[in-house]
Amino acid sequence: MSVKQISVFIENKKGKLAEATKFIASHNINLRALSIADTQDFGILRIICEDPEKANEALREGGFLTTMTKVLAAPISDEPGSLAAILEVLSESNVIVEYTYASLSEKHGAYMILRVDDNQVAAAALAGAGIKTVDQADLF
Amino acid sequence: MANYYQPEVECASLEEMRAIQNEKLVKQVKRVYENVEYYRNLMDEKGVKPEDIQSIDDLHKLPFLTKADLRDAYPYGLLGTDLKNCVRIQSTSGTTGRRVVAFYTQKDVDMWEECCARAIMAVGGTNEDVCQVAYGYGLFTGGPGLNGGSHKVGCLTLPMSSGNTERQIQFMQDLHSTIICCTPSYAAYIGETVKEMGLKPEDLDLKAGIFGAEPWTEEMRRNIEKSLGIKAYDIYGLTETSGPGVSFECEEQTGMHINEDHFLAEIIDPETGEVLPEGEKGELVFTSLDKEGFPLLRYRTRDICVLSRKKCSCGRTLIKMSKPMGRSDDMMIIRGVNVFPSQIETVLLKEGYSENYLIEVDRVNNTDTLDISVELTPEQFTDTMKDLTAKEKALANAIKTMLGINPKVHLVAPKTITRSEGKAVRVIDRRKLHD
Numbered sequence: 186m187s188v189k190q191i192s193v194f195i196e197n198k199k200g201k202l203a204e205a206t207k208f209i210a211s212h213n214i215n216l217r218a219l220s221i222a223d224t225q226d227f228g229i230l231r232i233i234c235e236d237p238e239k240a241n242e243a244l245r246e247g248g249f250l251t252t253m254t255k256v257l258a259a260p261i262s263d264e265p266g267s268l269a270a271i272l273e274v275l276s277e278s279n280v281i282v283e284y285t286y287a288s289l290s291e292k293h294g295a296y297m298i299l300r301v302d303d304n305q306v307a308a309a310a311l312a313g314a315g316i317k318t319v320d321q322a323d324l325f
Numbered sequence: 326m327a328n329y330y331q332p333e334v335e336c337a338s339l340e341e342m343r344a345i346q347n348e349k350l351v352k353q354v355k356r357v358y359e360n361v362e363y364y365r366n367l368m369d370e371k372g373v374k375p376e377d378i379q380s381i382d383d384l385h386k387l388p389f390l391t392k393a394d395l396r397d398a399y400p401y402g403l404l405g406t407d408l409k410n411c412v413r414i415q416s417t418s419g420t421t422g423r424r425v426v427a428f429y430t431q432k433d434v435d436m437w438e439e440c441c442a443r444a445i446m447a448v449g450g451t452n453e454d455v456c457q458v459a460y461g462y463g464l465f466t467g468g469p470g471l472n473g474g475s476h477k478v479g480c481l482t483l484p485m486s487s488g489n490t491e492r493q494i495q496f497m498q499d500l501h502s503t504i505i506c507c508t509p510s511y512a513a514y515i516g517e518t519v520k521e522m523g524l525k526p527e528d529l530d531l532k533a534g535i536f537g538a539e540p541w542t543e544e545m546r547r548n549i550e551k552s553l554g555i556k557a558y559d560i561y562g563l564t565e566t567s568g569p570g571v572s573f574e575c576e577e578q579t580g581m582h583i584n585e586d587h588f589l590a591e592i593i594d595p596e597t598g599e600v601l602p603e604g605e606k607g608e609l610v611f612t613s614l615d616k617e618g619f620p621l622l623r624y625r626t627r628d629i630c631v632l633s634r635k636k637c638s639c640g641r642t643l644i645k646m647s648k649p650m651g652r653s654d655d656m657m658i659i660r661g662v663n664v665f666p667s668q669i670e671t672v673l674l675k676e677g678y679s680e681n682y683l684i685e686v687d688r689v690n691n692t693d694t695l696d697i698s699v700e701l702t703p704e705q706f707t708d709t710m711k712d713l714t715a716k717e718k719a720l721a722n723a724i725k726t727m728l729g730i731n732p733k734v735h736l737v738a739p740k741t742i743t744r745s746e747g748k749a750v751r752v753i754d755r756r757k758l759h760d
Contacts, residue, residue, distance in 0.1 A: 190708075192706075192708040194701060194706055194738050195738075196737055196738055196741065222710050224710065224713075224714060226717075226735045226736065226737075227713070227735075227736055227737070229708065229709075229710060229713075231708070245703075248738075248739070248740055249738070250701060250703060250706045250738050250739055251703075251706070252703075252706050252707060252708050254708045283709055284709075300708070300709075
């Protein structure tokens with residue numbers, strides 16, 4: 186149970202992020218979740234969208250540097266402590282979380298995108314705690 | 326082996342070569358003294374008369390010419406014959422702000438083209454080859470020189486000039502080009518474009534490339550050889566002496582044979598001007614032995630290299646020069662350390678980056694800064710920040726180990742560093758703008 190995320194290399198220069206998002210829009214790609222990590226020189230734009238293969242292909246053809254990674258999408262309830270509960274489960278199973286960000290879908294409400302060192306172990310641990318990670322299709 | 330254009334010269338014994346050089350030098354000095362007032366004054370100042378030069382052993386008595394002299398004498402001051410005897414002008418790009426204009430008689434043009442013909446034959450060129458010349462044509466010597474050499478060998482010559490890269494590749498395919506001549510940075514760009522067009526090196530008939538007019542490294546040679554499926558050979562020259570073909574590589578690829586029957590080479594200590602023995606590193610100095618239009622004697626090239634008479638497996642006896650470690654013009658002094666861009670390029674290519682890079686030097690708060698931007702390849706891009714910052718750090722460390730100074734490395738997206746169709750601009754020194 187994992188989701189495909191596209192990461193795009195963005196130079197830390199004026200207009201570069203706008204250029205990438207404009208490109209994504211012009212290819213009719215609807216974003217479901219997004220996060221940006223950055224250093225002084227460059228950033229990584231991470232996106233979840235409906236047809237990741239097609240979107241990735243389009244971005245590459247458009248000259249963008251991209252890579253696809255499998256990440257987990259875990260639904261999260263709208264109450265205090267629910268993120269802490271997820272992270273605790275992962276920590277107890279010795280799963281290392283590289284990064285995480287939040288998003289919303291109509292079907293599942295709020296959910297967390299998690300990049301971890303071992304998707305299988307993490308998904309199993311979450312399932313054991315009653316948290317069912319979802320598929321790409323479930324997000325749309 | 327029959328790949329010599331003029332075997333009697335290219336394979337001459339040392340004694341034979343000395344005899345050619347002695348005879349030509351004595352005549353040339355006399356002619357220059359008579360015809361070139363500027364150089365006559367330099368000789369008079371030094372108290373040297375044409376009669377003092379009896380053989381190449383007397384060469385060291387002659388005064389040097391430098392780029393500053395060329396500027397002072399611009400445009401006609403170093404002309405060696407009447408203008409009506411000249412048929413051609415070539416000129417440098419003037420990127421360093423000092424344009425050089427050189428004059429050629431028909432004999433000069435023929436000699437220059439013969440030198441290029443020797444270079445083409447040395448890479449296996451014959452009248453069965455199709456030679457695509459993708460150097461710029463015009464005032465720049467690259468296109469006209471190799472074009473003439475290709476004619477002399479009898480190759481079918483494609484005078485493409487540089488640029489319009491997809492068309493270059495289309496011609497390569499349709500007309501089965503076997504030899505390509507251009508700057509190494511343009512060769513690398515053609516290689517990149519071949520891949521982008523979905524072609525493989527096997528789809529081309531190219532077997533050899535002759536690349537010069539800018540410094541390049543062994544790593545870059547290997548990259549070009551792989552991307553175009555060829556053997557890549559170096560060629561050296563300068564407008565001041567003629568153009569490309571002053572020296573050229575043979576199949577051994579271990580340095581360039583100097584056409585020393587036309588260009589007498591010396592290595593000097595750039596500080597003292599003292600002549601150094603064979604095998605020592607120093608500044609390359611050329612004396613044109615038979616140029617008529619622009620006959621420079623003891624011209625300081627500011628290229629740093631080594632000469633060697635070690636026996637070559639190709640059979641040529643012409644003295645060899647090492648690849649210049651960079652023009653002394655290219656050398657930057659950063660925080661008191663001598664830095665050649667080629668040193669940085671060597672590290673970049675070794676670490677798996679491309680030859681598309683930009684070096685920026687500046688001075689902030691009285692301290693020199695060195696910023697190096699390199700393009701990330703799709704294979705190198707990963708999703709996590711820590712991998713990418715580790716890559717930046719590893720590269721900065723490797724450069725620091727090489728130079729002894731700390732650079733700031735910037736990873737940039739592919740295709741963001743401007744490509745060049747001629748000589749690549751890889752260094753921007755902003756300190757000069759402030760001073």
